[in-house]
Amino acid sequence: MIDNAYLMRAAEDLKTRIGSLVVNNQTVPIQSVTQDGRTIIVQTLSQQGITQVTSVKLYDEKGNLITERITNLTVSDQQRLEFRFEFEVRSGETI
Numbered sequence: 369m370i371d372n373a374y375l376m377r378a379a380e381d382l383k384t385r386i387g388s389l390v391v392n393n394q395t396v397p398i399q400s401v402t403q404d405g406r407t408i409i410v411q412t413l414s415q416q417g418i419t420q421v422t423s424v425k426l427y428d429e430k431g432n433l434i435t436e437r438i439t440n441l442t443v444s445d446q447q448r449l450e451f452r453f454e455f456e457v458r459s460g461e462t463i
Contacts, residue, residue: 370459372406379406379457386410387429389451392422396451406457414448426453 386401389412397413410426421441426434435453443449 375406375457375459379403379408379455382455382457383408385428386434387427387431389453390423390425390427391415391418391451392420394418408453408455408457410453410455412451414450416448417445418449419443419445421449424451 380403383401383403386398386408389396389398389410396415399411399413400409402409402411419442421439421443424437424439426436428434
C-alpha cells in the first residue's frame with residue numbers, strides 16, 4: 369500500500385500541472401483548480417454558443433494530454449456549459 373502522504377504529494381503535483389482544457393479544438397478558460405485531500409477538481413468558466421461537443425481534452429502545462437473524453441452531444445445554442453473534472457489519487461493493487 370502506498371503511504372497517504374505520498375499520495376497527497378502526487379495530488380499536489382497533478383494540481384500544479386493542470387494547463388488547459390480544449391473542447392472541440394477550442395480552448396476553454398479554466399476558472400479554478402482546487403484540491404480536497406487527494407481529489408483534484410478542475411472547473412471551467414461557463415461557455416455559450418457551443419452547440420455540439422465531440423471531444424474534451426485536458427492538458428498539462430507542457431501541452432501533454434492528461435485525459436480525453438470523446439462524445440457526441442448536441443446542445444442548445446442558448447445553453448451555457450461548464451466543464452468539471454475530478455481526479456482522485458489513490459493506491460493501486462499490488463500484484
